Amino acid sequence: MKVSFKVNGAAQSVDVAAEMPLLWVLRDHLGLTGTKYGCGIAQCGACTVHLDGQAVRACQVQAQELEGAEVLTIEGLGRPEALHAVQDAWVEHQVAQCGYCQSGQIMQAAALLDLNPAPSDDEIDAAMSGNLCRCGTYPRIRAAIHAAAQKLEG
Amino acid sequence: MSQAITRRAGLGLAALLCALAPLSLALGPAGAETSGPEISFEIPEPGSVPPTLGAEAFERIYEVVSHPRCANCHVGEDNRPMWSGPSYGAPRPHGMNITAGESRIGAETLLCSTCHRTNGDFDTDPHAPPRAGLDWRLPPVEFQWFDRSAAQVCAQLSDPERTGGRDWVELARHLTEDAGHRGFVLWGWNPGGNREPAPYSLQTHVEDILTWGAAGMPCPES
Numbered sequence: 001m002k003v004s005f006k007v008n009g010a011a012q013s014v015d016v017a018a019e020m021p022l023l024w025v026l027r028d029h030l031g032l033t034g035t036k037y038g039c040g041i042a043q044c045g046a047c048t049v050h051l052d053g054q055a056v057r058a059c060q061v062q063a064q065e066l067e068g069a070e071v072l073t074i075e076g077l078g079r080p081e082a083l084h085a086v087q088d089a090w091v092e093h094q095v096a097q098c099g100y101c102q103s104g105q106i107m108q109a110a111a112l113l114d115l116n117p118a119p120s121d122d123e124i125d126a127a128m129s130g131n132l133c134r135c136g137t138y139p140r141i142r143a144a145i146h147a148a149a150q151k152l153e154g
Numbered sequence: 155m156s157q158a159i160t161r162r163a164g165l166g167l168a169a170l171l172c173a174l175a176p177l178s179l180a181l182g183p184a185g186a187e188t189s190g191p192e193i194s195f196e197i198p199e200p201g202s203v204p205p206t207l208g209a210e211a212f213e214r215i216y217e218v219v220s221h222p223r224c225a226n227c228h229v230g231e232d233n234r235p236m237w238s239g240p241s242y243g244a245p246r247p248h249g250m251n252i253t254a255g256e257s258r259i260g261a262e263t264l265l266c267s268t269c270h271r272t273n274g275d276f277d278t279d280p281h282a283p284p285r286a287g288l289d290w291r292l293p294p295v296e297f298q299w300f301d302r303s304a305a306q307v308c309a310q311l312s313d314p315e316r317t318g319g320r321d322w323v324e325l326a327r328h329l330t331e332d333a334g335h336r337g338f339v340l341w342g343w344n345p346g347g348n349r350e351p352a353p354y355s356l357q358t359h360v361e362d363i364l365t366w367g368a369a370g371m372p373c374p375e376s
C-alpha cells in the first residue's frame with residue numbers, strides 16, 4: 001500500500017506491505033538507521049520513536065497506521081550544532097557505553113519530559129523500565145534525565 | 155414472547171458484504187480486518203428461564219471472565235495488569251514495571267499504546283504485545299475480576315453501580331458493540347501469538363449473559 005506521512009518534518013511516501021513495521025520503513029526504505037532493532041516484539045525499547053508526539057515502539061507500528069502521521073526519530077530530535085536538552089545531558093553525563101540502546105532511551109526520555117517536566121526517580125523508573133540497556137547505564141540515564149529536566153526548565 | 159435481534163457488529167462495505175453470509179467472520183487478509191463477526195442474540199422474556207439454567211450459564215460466564223485473556227486486565231486498585239496463562243506458570247505482574255496509573259491507560263507512567271497499538275489486526279508474533287481495534291487500556295477498577303471469586307464477580311455484574319450502569323441486556327449489547335470495533339472482547343477469543351483463547355465463544359458468552367439475566371441473575375454462594 002502507498003502511505004504518506006512526515007518524518008522529522010519532511011514529507012515521505014512509501015509503497016510497502018500494510019503490515020510492515022515502521023522500523024523497517026525507517027531503516028530499509030528511508031535509510032534512517034539511527035533507530036535500532038533489538039527484539040521486534042516490544043521487549044527492549046531500542047526502536048523507540050515519536051509518533052504524533054508520543055513515544056512508540058517502531059517495531060509495533062504498522063505502515064497502515066501511518067497515513068498523515070508525524071514521526072520523529074533520533075535523527076530529527078536535535079541537530080549536532082543545536083542538541084536537544086536530553087542529548088546535551090546525555091553527552092554531559094557520558095551516558096552511552098556501547099550505545100546500541102541509546103537512541104531509544106533518548107527518545108523515550110524526551111517523550112517523558114514532554115509529559116512530565118520534573119519527574120521523580122520513581123516516575124523515571126515507571127516510564128523508562130521498558131527500555132533495556134545491556135550495558136547497565138541505568139544510573140547515568142536517570143541522572144541525565146534529571147539534568148535535562150533542569151535544562152528545559154532553565 | 156421473545157425479541158429477536160440480530161446485531162451487525164461492524165460498519166462499512168466489509169460488513170455489508172458479510173451480511174450476505176450470516177454468521178461468517180468478516181476476516182480478510184491480515185491487517186485488513188475492519189469489522190467484527192455477526193453476533194445474533196435473542197432476549198428471552200425475563201422470568202422465562204429456570205434459575206438452574208441461569209446458574210449453569212453463570213458458571214460458564216465465570217469460566218470466561220476469570221480466564222487470563224479477560225482477568226489479566228480486569229485488575230484492582232494497584233492498576234497493574236497481569237501476565238498469566240499456560241506459558242507463565244504462576245500469574246505475575248506485567249513485565250517492564252508496568253502500572254497503568256489511575257488513568258488506567260498509563261498516562262502517569264508509560265502509555266499502554268507505546269506498545270499496544272490500536273489496530274484490528276490481532277495476528278501478532280508470540281510474546282509480542284497484543285493489539286485491538288480500540289485504544290488499549292485497563293477497564294475501570296470497579297470491574298475487577300482478577301483474583302475474585304464467582305460470587306464476587308456475580309455480585310459485581312448484578313450491580314449497575316459497578317457495570318457502568320448496564321443491566322444484563324446492556325451487558326450483552328456491550329459485548330457485541332466491542333466486537334464491532336474489533337475490541338478487547340473479540341480479542342479474548344482471537345488473542346494472536348501463542349496465547350490460549352478464552353473458553354467457549356463470544357456467541358455462547360452473549361447467550362449465557364442473556365440466559366443468566368432472564369433467569370433473574372442467580373449468583374453462586376462462593
Ligand code: FES
Nearest residue numbers: 038039040045059
Ligand atoms: S525492537 Fe522494538 S522494542 Fe525491541
Ligand code: FES
Nearest residue numbers: 098099133134135
Ligand atoms: S549502552 Fe549498550 S546496551 Fe545500552
